[in-house]
Each structure stands twice: as structure tokens, then as C-alpha cells.
Amino acid sequence: MIEDKAIEDKAIGAKAIEDEAAARGDDRVADAALDRYGLSAQRTRRLINLSENATYRIDDPRTGRSGILRVHRADYHDRAAIESELDWMAALGADTDISTPSVVPTRDDDRVVTVDVDGVARHATLFTVVPGAEPDDAQLGAGTFAALGAITARLHRHARAWRRPAGFSRFSWDWPNSLGASARWGRWQDGIGVGDAERALLAPAAELVRARLAEYGTSPDRFGLIHADLRAANLLVDGDRLHVIDFDDCGFSWFLYDFAAAVSFVEHDPRLPEWQAAWLRGYRTVEPLDPADEQMLATFVMMRRLMLVAWMGSHAHSRECQEIGPGYTADSCTLARRYLQSAGHSLGPDSRAPGQPHDDTLTTPPRS
Structure with a gap:
């Protein structure tokens, strides 16, 4: 029963995140942006993360293409800032062996797509899929x-x-x-x-x-x-x-x-x-x-x-x-x-400045 409840809570949480992305207009931005990449009508998008940005997994079974689409939050980064981020990533790829995703350009060779949703300019960028999984x-x-x-x-x-x-x-x-x-x-x-x-x-x-x-x-x-x-x-x-x-x-x-x-x-x-x-x-x-x-x-x-x-x-x-x-x-x-x-020197359980008495109760302060 505990496992069933955890699965139910996770499903409810995922639904809430999807609803939030829809309410922010991220889904509409994603669909409008994807039209610029020459993908087929069979393409699919799946929301995989919602934070400052909405991140979607994109798959096109007809062309075999896949990617990670990042829809930027409104009023967080302007286009120049996004282009600057991509400049550094490109330089890292050219100058070092540090592995980062590559940008997928649009049909017009743009790295950043800007679309209008409800009178607001929204930006999106498509990246290649990098192999692997985040550490557990x-x-x-x-x-x-x-x-x-x-x-x-x-x-x-x-x-x-x-x-x-x-x-x-x-x-x-x-x-x-x-x-x-x-x-x-x-x-x-x-x-x-x-x-x-x-x-x-x-x-x-x-x-x-x-x-x-x-x-x-x-x-x-x-x-x-x-x-x-x-x-x-x-x-x-x-x-x-x-x-x-x-x-x-x-x-x-x-x-x-x-x-x-x-x-x-x-x-x-x-x-x-x-x-x-x-x-x-x-x-x-x-x-x-x-x-x-x-x-x-x-x-x-x-x-x-x-x-x-x-x-x-x-x-x-x-x-x-x-x-x-x-x-x-x-x-x-x-x-x-x-x-x-510790006077700013440590976060460990024995943290204290020299000569200071130990006082780490590990108790949560009462709620007000």
C-alpha cells in the first residue's frame, strides 16, 4: 500500500507539472518552435523537466531524428544571453575534450528560435541527445x-x-x-x-x-x-x-x-x-x-x-x-x-570556532 501511494503521489505530481507547463504556454512555444526544424507531422514531444525552463524530449519516427528542446521561461534570459551561453558551449567543444550537447540549427540555420505567444516573445533551443543517465x-x-x-x-x-x-x-x-x-x-x-x-x-x-x-x-x-x-x-x-x-x-x-x-x-x-x-x-x-x-x-x-x-x-x-x-x-x-x-568555516556536526562550546542539537526549530 505504501508503494501504491508513492506511485499515486508521483503520478499526481507529474500531472501537476504538465498542467503548469501548459498554463505557462510552454507547450505552445514548443510546438511553434518545432515547426522551424523540418520535422515530420509524426514528431512527438514529452515534457521531462520543468524548472526555470521547460525541457522536452523530441522524437520523430519518420526521420529518425531526436533532440532535447529547451523552452526558455519568459523574461529570464534575452536572446543575446542565450546566444552567449551557446557561444561558450561551442568554444568548449572546439577547445577542449569536455563533452557537452551540440545545438541543432533550424532550417534557416538559427541556433535560437523566437516565437510570439500571447504577445510575449519566447525563446527555444534544440540540442542533440547526449548518451548516459544522471548519477543515482x-x-x-x-x-x-x-x-x-x-x-x-x-x-x-x-x-x-x-x-x-x-x-x-x-x-x-x-x-x-x-x-x-x-x-x-x-x-x-x-x-x-x-x-x-x-x-x-x-x-x-x-x-x-x-x-x-x-x-x-x-x-x-x-x-x-x-x-x-x-x-x-x-x-x-x-x-x-x-x-x-x-x-x-x-x-x-x-x-x-x-x-x-x-x-x-x-x-x-x-x-x-x-x-x-x-x-x-x-x-x-x-x-x-x-x-x-x-x-x-x-x-x-x-x-x-x-x-x-x-x-x-x-x-x-x-x-x-x-x-x-x-x-x-x-x-x-x-x-x-x-x-x-564555526564562524563560517564548516558545516559539519562538530562545527565550532576554536574555544567555543559545542552546541549542535540537530533539532528542527519550531514552526511559527
């Missing part, structure tokens, strides 16, 4: 994170050396646009289950994040173009190869923010120290890291965690929000307590 929980071990660290370092090396084309335009994941006045994903204070007790823990943690980021600075060796969402859901494992997908959030931020993105939604997992050590080990096979950089990892993880609390508050339709729910905020409070006890 059993694969989230030291080996995967070491490989991920090495790939991340290669991305950073390329970003530092690459001469970006004129007009390159991507947003920044700096303090104002992450957790400040212009937070792109909204306010963490509006997250699911955030009340007075939660704010009492999360607010000082956010302030400590801000202070440590300001002290760390944004010099070119620390801040530049990054993927910004390099987590398991955006990796495809194909034998011993890892393919990197979904550069939609790529932009300018601290390079080590990419580690925080790698542990998105699982920052409270007890394996975090093991994952971090493996990621650093892999990274250092490609690029050096100073101890001062390593000391900032807890701050970037706390920063990302607060951003995701905000994101879940405005993305109730997302797969992650439906799977995790209010417990994510409760666990975030535990991490905030540990972060504060």
Missing part, C-alpha cells in the same frame, strides 16, 4: 566527485583563457543578485516553512556569508565565468565518461561557487566532507587551489543553500520542491547553526 544516489561517491572536480577545473581554466566574443552577455551570481536586493530567485525569507524561528537562524548566517564574501573579494583569479549549476542532475554518466549539460545558469561568479552547486539539495548529507575532499582532489589534478580558497567552501555552500530556500519558495511546481518539501528549510537551519558556530 549509489553513484554519488568519491569517484564521481573527483571526476566532477577535474571537469570543473578544466571549465575554469578555459573560462580564464577564453577571449569572449563581442557582445557576450551573461548575468552575475554576485551578492546583490544571489541573496541581496536583486536576488534572481527571490528572497529566502519567502521560502517554504520559513517563519520567525527559522529567520532567527538564517538571517545571521546570511549576514556572515555576505561579510566573508566581501572579505574574499572578486579578483580575476577568484571570480569569473562558471557553469553555476554543475550538480548531479546536470551530469550524464556514460560508462566511464561524464557529459556536462544545461549551461542555462552559466554566468559570472566565484569559481568555487561551482562546488556549492555540485552539492545542491544534498548539502546536509553526512557524506559532504567525503565529497568535498574528493572534489578538491580532482580539481587539484588540473588547477591549484590556495588554502584561502578552500576555507571559503562552507560559505559558498551556505550561500547556495539559502538561494535554494528562496528558489523553492517560488518553484512549487519543480521536481525538487515536490520531492523535498518543507524539510529542506529545517535542514537548512541545522546547517546555518553549524555555520555560525
Whole structure:
């Protein structure tokens, strides 16, 4: 009966996501965009993810063609920003052996399709299908994170050396646009289950994040173009190869923010120290890291965690929000307590600054 209920809940969740995509007009954008690619009338589309964008699996049995269509959310990226994302992906394909999807051009050789739906310009892009599957929980071990660290370092090396084309335009994941006045994903204070007790823990943690980021600075060796969402859901494992997908959030931020993105939604997992050590080990096979950089990892993880609390508050339709729910905020409070006890240096259960008494109760703060 428990399994039957889980299957029923999953089906209800999938139906809600499909309804949300239809309500946003994503289905109509997809159909209008697909007309530009010379596919047959037998083509099919299947919604496989709904987040900032709607992502569809496209199959055309008559031509044998398949692809992944990304319908961009209205008013999130303009066309220039999308073209810039594709420029970096193309450069990575030309300059490195990092595997990413290729863009499928339209019949008119456009990389981005713009269609009008209800008077709103909407954008879509078709990518090739990359082989493999995202890592499951059993694969989230030291080996995967070491490989991920090495790939991340290669991305950073390329970003530092690459001469970006004129007009390159991507947003920044700096303090104002992450957790400040212009937070792109909204306010963490509006997250699911955030009340007075939660704010009492999360607010000082956010302030400590801000202070440590300001002290760390944004010099070119620390801040530049990054993927910004390099987590398991955006990796495809194909034998011993890892393919990197979904550069939609790529932009300018601290390079080590990419580690925080790698542990998105699982920052409270007890394996975090093991994952971090493996990621650093892999990274250092490609690029050096100073101890001062390593000391900032807890701050970037706390920063990302607060951003995701905000994101879940405005993305109730997302797969992650439906799977995790209010417990994510409760666990975030535990991490905030540990972060504060360590003066911003750790998120582990024994986190505390030198000479500070231990006070990690691992209890969820009461709801207001």
C-alpha cells in the first residue's frame, strides 16, 4: 500500500507539472518552435523537466531524428544571453575534450528560435541527445566527485583563457543578485516553512556569508565565468565518461561557487566532507587551489543553500520542491547553526570556532 501511494503521489505530481507547463504556454512555444526544424507531422514531444525552463524530449519516427528542446521561461534570459551561453558551449567543444550537447540549427540555420505567444516573445533551443543517465544516489561517491572536480577545473581554466566574443552577455551570481536586493530567485525569507524561528537562524548566517564574501573579494583569479549549476542532475554518466549539460545558469561568479552547486539539495548529507575532499582532489589534478580558497567552501555552500530556500519558495511546481518539501528549510537551519558556530568555516556536526562550546542539537526549530 505504501508503494501504491508513492506511485499515486508521483503520478499526481507529474500531472501537476504538465498542467503548469501548459498554463505557462510552454507547450505552445514548443510546438511553434518545432515547426522551424523540418520535422515530420509524426514528431512527438514529452515534457521531462520543468524548472526555470521547460525541457522536452523530441522524437520523430519518420526521420529518425531526436533532440532535447529547451523552452526558455519568459523574461529570464534575452536572446543575446542565450546566444552567449551557446557561444561558450561551442568554444568548449572546439577547445577542449569536455563533452557537452551540440545545438541543432533550424532550417534557416538559427541556433535560437523566437516565437510570439500571447504577445510575449519566447525563446527555444534544440540540442542533440547526449548518451548516459544522471548519477543515482549509489553513484554519488568519491569517484564521481573527483571526476566532477577535474571537469570543473578544466571549465575554469578555459573560462580564464577564453577571449569572449563581442557582445557576450551573461548575468552575475554576485551578492546583490544571489541573496541581496536583486536576488534572481527571490528572497529566502519567502521560502517554504520559513517563519520567525527559522529567520532567527538564517538571517545571521546570511549576514556572515555576505561579510566573508566581501572579505574574499572578486579578483580575476577568484571570480569569473562558471557553469553555476554543475550538480548531479546536470551530469550524464556514460560508462566511464561524464557529459556536462544545461549551461542555462552559466554566468559570472566565484569559481568555487561551482562546488556549492555540485552539492545542491544534498548539502546536509553526512557524506559532504567525503565529497568535498574528493572534489578538491580532482580539481587539484588540473588547477591549484590556495588554502584561502578552500576555507571559503562552507560559505559558498551556505550561500547556495539559502538561494535554494528562496528558489523553492517560488518553484512549487519543480521536481525538487515536490520531492523535498518543507524539510529542506529545517535542514537548512541545522546547517546555518553549524555555520555560525564555526564562524563560517564548516558545516559539519562538530562545527565550532576554536574555544567555543559545542552546541549542535540537530533539532528542527519550531514552526511559527
